[in-house]
Amino acid sequence: MEPRSAGALGKEFPYTRKTLCYIEIAEDGTVSQGTDAGTYDRARTGKSRLFAVWPGEWSSHLFVIDDLDEYARAHGLIHDQDRTGLADHEHVVRWEVDPYEAKPMASYISIQLELDCGCTIEDRRTFASQMRAQRGWDIATSGGWGKRTGQGRTTYSLRARRKSLTQ
Ligand SMILES: [Zn+2]
Structure with missing residues (x-):
């Protein structure tokens, strides 16, 4: 089976989908399943080749991960x-406790x-990790969040650990 190019699909390729099965083939032919912290560097430096099986409804397809930058951006290894x-x-953040918060001391x-x-927040997980590093905030990355745009302004509704909101 000739592998298809993941890079040819650009951002359409589901790099982070849980059902995607990564296969790494090392220089010496050793095959391992899944990825680890060193996968990107090994593939980038030619010490291994990275493939992925994308299971479909009727058949699975084998892809070669030939755009490693896109792989790294999707996994948050390089900033995108x-x-x-x-x-x-x-x-530069302006914020206030939601005036409709029913339990402001929770x-x-x-x-x-x-x-x-x-900036705009298209990826809450990335924003949460940036704010943790910049201000020590704990922004919830599960549960609902919202975005409201009007009069040239965008307001986000997020949940955060109250005691982490120090500034
Ligand atoms: Zn910004």
């Missing part, structure tokens, strides 16, 4: 401003947040 909407910088509370730095 297009995918996340977020620059790799210190965000451990997790709803906040309303705006970004004055021009």
Whole structure:
């Protein structure tokens, strides 16, 4: 079976889908399943080749992971401003406790947040990890979140651990 090119599908290739099965073939022919922290470097430096089986409803397809930058961006190994909407910088954040928060003293509370730095939040997980690094915030990455745009402003509704919101 001739593998297809994952790179040819660009961002359509589901790099992070849980049902995707990665197969790494080392220089010496050793085959291993799955990926680890070193996979990207080994594949990038030619120490291994990376493939993925994409299970379909009727048949599975074998892909060669030939665009390793796209693989790394999808997995958050290198920063991707297009995918996340977020620059790799210190965000300028304005926020307040959601005025409709019914339990403002609970451990997790709803906040309303705006970004004055021009970023948009397309990927909550990336924003949460940036805010953890920049301000020590714990933004919830499961459960609902929202985005409201009007009069040229975008306001996000997020949940965060109250005591982490120190500034
Ligand atoms: Zn920003």
